[in-house]
Amino acid sequence: MFLTAIITKANIKRKVFMTEEKGPWLPEQDALAVLFEHLPVGVAITDARGTELLLANPAAARILNGPEAAPLKDLSLLRSARRRGTGTVYPEAETPLSLALASGLPAKAADLEIARADGSYALLDMTAAPIKGSGGETAGVLMIFSDSTDIFRRKSDIRSNPEFIEALLSTLPVPVFHKDLAGRYTGFNSAFLKFTGRDAQYFMGKTVFETAPREIAEKYKQKDDELLASGALQIYEWKVKRYDGDIRDVVFHKTVLKDAAGLTYGLIGTILDITDRKRAEDMLKLSEEKLSATLSSLDDLVFVFDGEGILREFYQTSHPHRILGGGASIGRHYSAILPEQAVKLMDSAQTRLRETMKPQDFDFRVPLPDGEVWYNARLSAHNGPAGNFSGITAVCRDISDRKKLELAAREIQDLQGLIPICASCKKIRTDQGYWQQVETYIEKRSSARFSHGLCKDCEKKLYGSEAWYGRKKSTDG
Numbered sequence: 001m002f003l004t005a006i007i008t009k010a011n012i013k014r015k016v017f018m019t020e021e022k023g024p025w026l027p028e029q030d031a032l033a034v035l036f037e038h039l040p041v042g043v044a045i046t047d048a049r050g051t052e053l054l055l056a057n058p059a060a061a062r063i064l065n066g067p068e069a070a071p072l073k074d075l076s077l078l079r080s081a082r083r084r085g086t087g088t089v090y091p092e093a094e095t096p097l098s099l100a101l102a103s104g105l106p107a108k109a110a111d112l113e114i115a116r117a118d119g120s121y122a123l124l125d126m127t128a129a130p131i132k133g134s135g136g137e138t139a140g141v142l143m144i145f146s147d148s149t150d151i152f153r154r155k156s157d158i159r160s161n162p163e164f165i166e167a168l169l170s171t172l173p174v175p176v177f178h179k180d181l182a183g184r185y186t187g188f189n190s191a192f193l194k195f196t197g198r199d200a201q202y203f204m205g206k207t208v209f210e211t212a213p214r215e216i217a218e219k220y221k222q223k224d225d226e227l228l229a230s231g232a233l234q235i236y237e238w239k240v241k242r243y244d245g246d247i248r249d250v251v252f253h254k255t256v257l258k259d260a261a262g263l264t265y266g267l268i269g270t271i272l273d274i275t276d277r278k279r280a281e282d283m284l285k286l287s288e289e290k291l292s293a294t295l296s297s298l299d300d301l302v303f304v305f306d307g308e309g310i311l312r313e314f315y316q317t318s319h320p321h322r323i324l325g326g327g328a329s330i331g332r333h334y335s336a337i338l339p340e341q342a343v344k345l346m347d348s349a350q351t352r353l354r355e356t357m358k359p360q361d362f363d364f365r366v367p368l369p370d371g372e373v374w375y376n377a378r379l380s381a382h383n384g385p386a387g388n389f390s391g392i393t394a395v396c397r398d399i400s401d402r403k404k405l406e407l408a409a410r411e412i413q414d415l416q417g418l419i420p421i422c423a424s425c426k427k428i429r430t431d432q433g434y435w436q437q438v439e440t441y442i443e444k445r446s447s448a449r450f451s452h453g454l455c456k457d458c459e460k461k462l463y464g465s466e467a468w469y470g471r472k473k474s475t476d477g
Contacts, residue, residue: 045141079095083112097141126144127144237252305393307390359380421438
């Protein structure tokens with residue numbers, strides 16, 4: 001209320017707290033005036049446009065002009081303020097004074113830096129708030145600011161203390177480095193030097209283009225620029241070339257370095273060597289590719305099911321339709337993949353496999369429009385972490401040729417031993433006591449088929465008395 005009264009009185013441009021001609025002097029106004037004089041923070045009041053300084057307490061003069069300064073006369077120092085740590089002039093439209101006038105609301109900034117007349121610098125935290133007149137219009141602006149120079153310096157002392165940083169970094173077992181905004185190395189720990197195989201002089205004050213091959217350094221620079229622009233934690237894989245020429249695969253974890261005011265002044269990063277892990281991954285991938293190529297070159301079909309019977313992997317020959325009907329799909333149960341007969345056999349074999357953890361096998365037939373195909377399925381169990389059943393590998397092999405041989409062997413077996421035959425008509429007696437022609441008997445017990453003709457003796461016996469037979473013999477002569 002007191003400050004509002006100062007603004008709204010008629011003689012506003014006179015830099016006094018109150019005069020008799022403006023009205024009676026009240027005890028509470030006297031108290032507020034004393035408080036205003038002795039506040040440790042700077043207080044200043046401008047006109048409604050923010051261009052003319054109407055009032056400022058002694059603290060404002062000390063903060064802006066220095067300890068021995070005369071009373072504050074204008075706001076020129078605030079108008080030439082810079083952003084802390086950047087050296088760039090604070091945009092007029094972004095100062096708390098301009099923001100408060102534009103929005104009609106309080107505005108704050110904690111990154112103001114001013115150059116005093118005595119050559120010293122001051123770091124300010126400043127708040128500006130519009131003062132409303134009796135009609136709600138802006139009658140002026142109240143500015144309160146404090147000198148945060150000493151606080152900032154105390155916070156920065158530890159961070160900028162080389163001994164502290166060196167001691168901290170030296171305790172870390174992973175390589176650590178930090179750079180300034182220009183990308184120059186400003187420090188690193190012993191683990192970094194040990195990892196790179198270089199000494200401190202090789203890196204200190206140099207950029208990545210002076211310490212790494214260009215093809216590697218270009219990505220370093222690209223990622224540094226991205227980090228400084230975003231300010232977000234950065235993690236990526238890349239390479240480091242050691243002193244002996246060995247190129248290591250690494251993971252970088254990097255973030256920006258900020259001062260007490262929150263302004264970025266560099267970056268810091270750690271290096272995780274993943275070369276051995278990458279080589280192991282490459283070897284595993286190569287082994288998997290070799291296994292896949294080997295399995296794919298086999299005539300067998302290989303199915304990998306999980307503990308629930310769901311297909312997770314499969315390797316097939318050029319004729320998988322012989323088993324799969326509509327084709328195999330990852331994620332489907334074996335009952336939706338195998339023929340009906342094979343599913344029943346699979347159910348039984350899987351039960352035995354779970355109980356015994358010993359390989360199981362069975363044969364099954366797949367009917368086709370042009371015949372049939374026989375397969376032998378051999379099932380092996382997967383052991384889980386606790387030694388429990390966790391899945392099945394099923395190898396299905398085409399045994400059609402073997403089945404044909406087995407059938408032929410049974411046919412041959414039927415034609416072995418004593419066969420009762422009529423001495424006159426040459427019919428053969430079956431096990432049921434029936435007499436069958438030789439042709440009928442053999443055809444039923446083998447794949448042999450007969451065609452008929454006459455031998456020379458039978459031909460002469462049957463047709464020797466015929467005239468045409470005599471003529472034929474003469475012609476054949």
